[in-house]
Amino acid sequence: MTSRGEVRGSGWAMRSAGRVGACLGWLVPMAAAGVSGCQKPDPSRTGTEGSGIVIHYGTPADSDREGAAFLRGRKVAEEATSAIGALVDVDRPMSVGVVSCDGEGSSCDPEATRVKVCYDEVSGTRELFRRTGPRRSDDAVAAVMLETLFHEMAHALVDVLELPVHGREEDAADQFAALMLLRKGAVGEQQVLAAAEAWQLSEATNEDADEGPGTHSSDGRRAADHRCYVYGAASGRHRGLVGPDTLPDERAKGCAEEWNAARASWMTALASHLRDGWTLP
């Protein structure tokens, strides 16, 4: 798999092109038939890591073993759920399934607050990076997966907390992912930029990608958005981002304002749900 896409909720359009990464899935077939398409979670591999959000690791398909080992070893889901648990008090059960999906794409079921992330996105992301030349580090691959998880969990939070969303929810979910990463500082900035690079590579390999209703912005647009957020948050460290093929000068000028608006929108939406002591740097 070399593309990034997303599935969200029953009836949601699944992207046929683009990087794999949104908010459906595994619970609809599971509820209907026990298991279908994605693996049944293995209860022995379930934990909450103190966040109140349950993580299920499905038994990987043979082709997903490397991806499964990578995600478990890097504790990507644990980091995401821990960060969300520290952010907000969610009084409804939420869960994250890390599973084999047979190319279906990461997703989130809005009604059951379940997020699904696919093992094969690890190999898909590696393949995207491989096409550019020197192999990117495991850190970059893990960053893309973490960004995907935060994006999916944004959808889940919108549903479970009934948050207001201004503009397209897909764009808001990207902004939430950026928010959760950029608050980490320089490390998070590099993680957002790794995700942006993956989006750009995905755009280059999916020339027919479109922006239909309810779907994401194009992958190229998402790459530029992420770079704009990084530049807007820390322009002094990222002047090299500005360029015609990365972040056009005209867009760059407004990125501080753009990022502040995106950040403020989420902070306002989450205000009554934030845990005591949670702050942005």
Ligand SMILES: [Zn+2]
């Ligand atoms: Zn999404």
